Amino acid sequence: MVTHLLGVLGFGGFCFILGARPQDVRYLYCLFYVIFVPLRWIYYRYKKWHYYLLDFCYYANTIFLIMLLCYPENEKFFMVCFSFAEGPLAWALIIWRCSLVFNSMDKIVSVFIHLLPGLVFFTIRWWDPVFFEAMHPEGTARRASWPYVESKSYLWTWLFFVPLVAYMVWQLLYFLIVDVLRRQRLLRDPEVMTSYRELSKKAQKANNMWWRLSGLLGDQNRLFMYILLQGLFTVATTALTVPIFLSYELHLTFQVLKVSASVWNGGNFLLEVMPRQVILKEKKKTGTQPIEAQLDQSPLEKSMEPNNLSEVNEE
Secondary structure, X not given: OHHXXXXXXXXXXXXXXXXXXXXXXXXXXXXXXHHHHHHHHHHHHHHOOHHHHHOHHHHHHHHHHXXXXXXXXXXXXXXXXXXXXXXXXXXXXXXXXXXOOOOOHHHHHHHHHHHHHHHHHHHHHHOOHHHHHHOOOOOOOOOOOOOOOOOHHHHHHHHHHHHHHHHHHHHHHHHHHHHHHOHHHHHHOOOOOOHHHHHHHHHHHHOOHHHHHHOOOOHHHXXXXXXXXXXXXXXXXXXXXXXXXXXXXXXXHHHHHHHHHHHHHHHHHHHHHHHHHHHHHHHHHHOOOOOOOOOXXXXXXXXXXXXXXXXXXXX
16 A cells, blocks of 8 residues: 555656656656665565666666766767667567556556656657757857757667667677676576576467567577567667657657556556456465466566466466
């Protein structure tokens, strides 16, 4: 109940500030990041999920924090951050079916990690007079808009190509840390979760399209295929940020889509998933249907719970 109350009040307060003082939304986001990401690391370290914090979303959010606090008037840095926020992070919110459930702090943080950056950069792109004026210093010719949108090559460079280079830097670092330096540690302890380990486990269990795609080059190359598929996803979603950047109407519609998807998934969890969980627990207690315990679900398992429960029911 306390978590639900704080979650509703926090989200309501954020919406109020978004409407009343959009120029202050970035500070609220920074406060959220410096408080909840360290707390999440402590919790995930205890659950052996801490390698999730090496995922791209945390890498991108760290870059956002640096840009907002240290380089708030850097136009090119802003565009790279915009591409991350409204590209891979935003679409991951939809693809992974993140659920806005106010009685789960873990779900709230997962949604906000992907949702808030886009809202912050939306306000900067279209509403924030402080940022807008910063790009028109005294003594210089005033431009029609900020950031600079007259040159398409300029847009594609800083919204597409440079962000992809930054993504490849992250992918290389992630591979070196998780799959090279910490490989033996992960092999010794199968309970330690990484994104690839969790996704491959779920895909194999469901024998779905992703499992078949990742096995096109054989089982020994599944990690390579996972990296390739993730790269293709990043390229596609990053390219979509260019038209979003140029159109206020499209950008606004995209914000509504992201929030609606999160709320819809949250409602689905509360009205369909939780009642099924109660029924399954009761059946387990009475012994009418043996069900494998799922006491320590990882974050990715939680994000895919509707599908998981459907599979259990079908079995």
